[in-house]
Amino acid sequence: MCIFHINYDHKSVLLEEAIQALNINSTGVYVDGTFGSGGHSKLILSKLTKQGRLLAVDRDLSAIKIGKIIAEQDSRFTIIHSTFSKIHKHIENMRLTGSVDGILLDLGVSTLQLNDDNRGFSFMRDGPLDMRMDVSSGQSAAEWLSKASLEDIVWVLKTFGEERFAKIIAKVIISTRRYKPIVRSIILSKLICDIVPYRNVYKHPATKSFLAIRMYINNELEEIAQVLEDSLGMLSTRGRLVVISFNSLEDRLVKYFIRDHSCVVSIPPKIPLTDYQIFSQYKSKYKLKDMGKLMPSKKEIERNTCARSARLRYAEKLMI
Ligand SMILES: C[S@@+](CC[C@H](N)C(=O)[O-])C[C@H]1O[C@@H](n2cnc3c(N)ncnc32)[C@H](O)[C@@H]1O
Known part of the structure; x- marks a missing residue:
């Protein structure tokens, strides 16, 4: 088993x-x-x-x-x-x-869950960007990110992640997905790292966004x-x-x-x-x-x- x-x-x-x-x-x-x-x-x-x-x-x-x-x-x-x-x-x-x-x-x-590469919960590991705790129902983070509006992404990042850079992250997600689907955790993580300054060595720049998207996807x-x-x-x-x-x-x-x-x-x-x-x-x-x-x-x-x-x-x- x-x-x-x-x-x-x-x-x-x-x-x-x-x-x-x-x-x-x-x-x-x-x-x-x-x-x-x-x-x-x-x-x-x-x-x-x-x-x-x-x-x-x-x-x-x-x-x-x-x-x-x-x-x-x-x-x-x-x-x-x-x-x-x-x-x-x-x-x-x-x-x-x-x-x-x-x-x-x-x-x-x-x-x-965090250490399972197939779940997409961690910004440190590469895997399919799923983030559902229950993979038998609901939409994955990748599905949501492929069609969410700019306003919705900003709202999720601000509401659940209290992310100061919500607007700029959402804009980059929208522009990136036009030529490259954001279907892996490492794609999202790198995209955020490129725009959010590393101010705190203890906190990865994608921490808040990953938390926000996970909280939204799992209600x-x-x-x-x-x-x-x-x-x-x-x-x-x-x-x-x-x-x-x-x-x-x-x-x-x-x-x-x-x-x-x-x-x-x-x-x-x-x-x-x-x-x-x-x-x-x-x-x-x-x-x-x-x-x-x-x-x-x-x-x-x-x-x-x-x-x-x-x-x-x-x-x-x-x-x-
Ligand atoms: C921090 S872990 C719990 C660890 C556990 N107390 C132990 O000692 O092993 C949280 C668990 O809660 C589950 N979970 C989170 N939200 C849930 C929900 N709304 N309904 C049911 N399970 C949920 C997650 O799938 C995860 O397995």
Whole structure:
């Protein structure tokens, strides 16, 4: 089977921290919305007894192949090929709405995807410019770039990449594609390098454009907004929502979602009320308790540079 040729070197980010933030109940029901190589899922499973259950989803078929191997050996584990914006439907089919003890989302792409030359996610590697996490649906980045208007390209680069040079990059894409189709990652990467100045040795000039196009092609922000909204219905009282994000747009969505559904009350110290007694006063409006933010340690960043931009935010569902 081709899984033996897959590069398994994805290092799970904020692994221990995410599991601690989930505050695992060993007989509980958990959801891993971004299975990837299964690093977080495996640690969750190790904390569950026979009664516990873990539902994992991923939109990438390579991740599903890895998950199926675990599912064959462990009846507590189920893996489904799906986007996380549809998890609530699977949870409903399993009659688990309102009974989920924790939902984990580790956003973005895995090293498995980045290092696969056939996927086109990396500006450092040559391959077909695809960038779809789910190659079984939607349009590839190359297809989109072959017909997108100048305005659309500018909008995508600015909106999802916050790219200052969006207009000039879009113009060069339009003029280049007239004589040379932009169908390989290295063509796009070189084209951007030729026009965007190298100001920062740590940041490749194509970083923002590749991120922007990937986020657009995979509808990433809408996916996140949807799953966050659905999480409120899926979680049980005191269930935890844990989200690891890797860029400011993702993190902002998570931060504002938690903030908008959380109640910040300043109660003078030594008032003999529990958090739940306080929050229950606001129950019609507020559904979450903001548990804060965690960042990777210096040690983790040294071990895994991919962790450097990671932010973990978590919240607990209040009694309703
Ligand atoms: C950073 S990796 C997760 C790594 C994983 N936590 C581990 O420890 O191996 C992100 C994964 O989420 C998947 N993914 C991203 N957006 C998704 C979405 N909207 N629905 C389902 N899966 C998604 C990607 O395909 C990728 O496999």
